[in-house]
Amino acid sequence: MRGRDLLSLPNVVSLTRIVCAAAVFGVRGPIERAALIGVASASDFLDGWLARRRHTTSSLGELLDPIADRCFVVACVIAFLLEGALTTGQYLVLLARDIATAVGFLVARSVPWLRAVPFKARALGKAVTALQLATLLSVVVRPSLVPALLSAVAAFSVASIADYTLALWRARAV
Numbered sequence: 001m002r003g004r005d006l007l008s009l010p011n012v013v014s015l016t017r018i019v020c021a022a023a024v025f026g027v028r029g030p031i032e033r034a035a036l037i038g039v040a041s042a043s044d045f046l047d048g049w050l051a052r053r054r055h056t057t058s059s060l061g062e063l064l065d066p067i068a069d070r071c072f073v074v075a076c077v078i079a080f081l082l083e084g085a086l087t088t089g090q091y092l093v094l095l096a097r098d099i100a101t102a103v104g105f106l107v108a109r110s111v112p113w114l115r116a117v118p119f120k121a122r123a124l125g126k127a128v129t130a131l132q133l134a135t136l137l138s139v140v141v142r143p144s145l146v147p148a149l150l151s152a153v154a155a156f157s158v159a160s161i162a163d164y165t166l167a168l169w170r171a172r173a174v
Contacts, residue, residue: 010051011061016043017068021075033140040072041133066121069129070098076136085139086146093150094135097128097157101164108168117171124160131156 020040027033047065051057077094080086086094108114135149 008051008056008058008061009054010047010056011058011064013043013047013050014061014064014068016040017072021068021072024072024075024079030140034137037076037133037137037140041130041137044069044129044133062120073098073129073132073136080136080139085143090146090150093154093157094132096154097125097160100157100161101125104161104164104168114168114172117168122160122163122167124156124163128153128156128160 017040020036020043023036024033027036044065047061047068051061074095077086077091081088081091105119108117108119131149131153135146135153138145138149
């Protein structure tokens with residue numbers, strides 16, 4: 001990995017989510033928390049858009065983007081759980097897809113005939129991330145929406161896990 005690759009504009013934008021993840025623990029006010037979630041959400045859209053527009057997509061960026069997403073979401077969920085804004089059950093619903101994806105990745109990398117299969121972002125996975133971010137924002141600004149959003153996160157997570165599993169299964173047969 002070259003330093004230039006890491007410091008490309010899209011990757012720097014992705015890295016802002018990791019900075020936001022750390023900041024979640026130092027910021028308590030609802031306006032500040034909402035702003036952090038807004039910045040993280042905007043950077044999640046902006047990094048891919050910039051990479052495509054500037055023709056600077058890279059394997060590093062494809063790896064960094066979901067890692068930055070997970071760091072931010074996990075940090076927020078932990079902070080909200082520790083503060084009592086989320087229950088343990090809500091915590092698990094918000095992170096179920098991420099846990100399943102991590103386990104699936106480790107399994108795929110340990111099975112010889114699956115190692116070569118590339119992991120790519122998929123539409124349902126992106127929808128889950130968007131719903132996770134919307135849920136986190138609602139924890140701060142409109143807690144009454146959390147149950148409905150959690151239901152959507154759960155449904156899309158199940159669909160996303162099935163989608164990733166089927167995609168992996170189909171790709172291994174090629």
